[in-house]
Amino acid sequence: MRPSPNQELARARQFTDDLFQRVRPDSFYERPIPERHRLVFYLGHLEAFDWNLLARYALDVPAFHPAFDRLFAFGIDPVAGDLPDDQVSDWPSVAEVQAYNQRTRDQIDTALPELPPALVQAALEHRLMHAETLAYILHQLPYERKRAPGLTPLPRGGEPRPSWIEIAAGEAELGLCPGAGFGWDNEYQAHRVSVPAFSIAKYKVTNREYLDFVNAGGPAPFFWSHRGGAWFYRGMFEESPLPLDCPVYVTQQQAGAYARWRGMALPTEAQFHRASVGLPPSANTDFRYWDPVPVTADDELRPAGVPAQMVGNGWEWTSTVFGPFPGFEPFPFYTNYSQPFFDGQHYVLKGGSPRTAARLLRPSFRNWFRPEYPYIYATFRLVQS
Secondary structure: OOOOHHHHHHHHHHHHHHHHHOEOHHHOOOOOOOOOOOHHHHHHHHHHHHHHHHHHHHHOOOOOOHHHHHHOOOOOOOOOOOOOOOOHHHOOOHHHHHHHHHHHHHHHHHHHHHOOHHHHHHHHHHHHHHHHHHHHHHHOOOHHHEOOOOOOOOOOOOOOOOOEEEEOOEEEEEOOOOOOOOOOHHHOOOEEEEEOOEEEEOOOOEHHHHHHHHHOOOOOOOOEEEEOOEEEEEOOOOEEEOOOOOEOOOOHHHHHHHHHHOOOEOOOHHHHHHHHOOOOOOOOOOOOOOOOOOOOOOHHHOOOOOOOOOOOOOEEEEEEEOOOOOOOOOEOOEOOOOHHHOOOOOEEEEOOOOOOOHHHOOOOOOEEEOOOOOOOOEEOOOEEO
């Protein structure tokens, strides 16, 4: 039985509430990523978004704190070197934000039966997307400023044997048809794209493989650190020797450079669809683990002869510039969700990461970031014609 909107919203709130519990009380005014807001913004943003969409837009409920409604309304599309200049004194106290959050939740919960289902779904998915955004922001918070939960040991996997999967020529169906369930504006409209035959790597590129590139002069990933002649992975709550059989987290620029070094390419969005349709997700999704697992960890869940972990254990960069599908129309209740990013400076990612909610793993969902942005849980695999 599908959970009710109340149950889904309560579960999503639990995910984000737990993330804020990972922050030590004296650290909410830290800015772990220089281009982004301080953590206190995100504490207020989730409830402000819900309030502005569900109470103010949908029901025209009078504002009880219009200053907070505006202050916490919008995040930042980070551009390297374009740093915010706000001061700690510009922000309210954590207690004030928490009081605003509680009143917002109380009023929205009371009004939930009256709300249009599509807007409730939008608020729910917005919160779940921010559960991932907040995770990668917290990843950059110094360890001493975080409180680690009880950690589940990561699964092991056998050593990957690189191989190629042949994908026959055919059509990729991108996007959603009206009435197919909730989707964001950039997921519409459904259409077909012809894709010539190609081969795709069975596994995502591993740290071991990318290390060869670094040793040949390639750029080191942001999540790696080097000392004493050895490489380490900077995990969410601790640093560890570089896990060689886990997928490498890189920027799109680094993924493209590696692909060219190998004489290959990154898949297009359409190629990704052709290779991934109908495949089961990795077990490393929906907040199960905090860090990547070996690329072979899900082999027993995967049918033979198909690519592994196309969904989960790290978003996958594509070579496709983020843009509208034919017939695109922005949602009237969130006109700036997609359209401002159709600027030729963002690339599509597909699949999902360890911190991607299950409902966002649908094939039509599109993630996008600037090619130089280093903080996200983004991996890649190679294709060849």
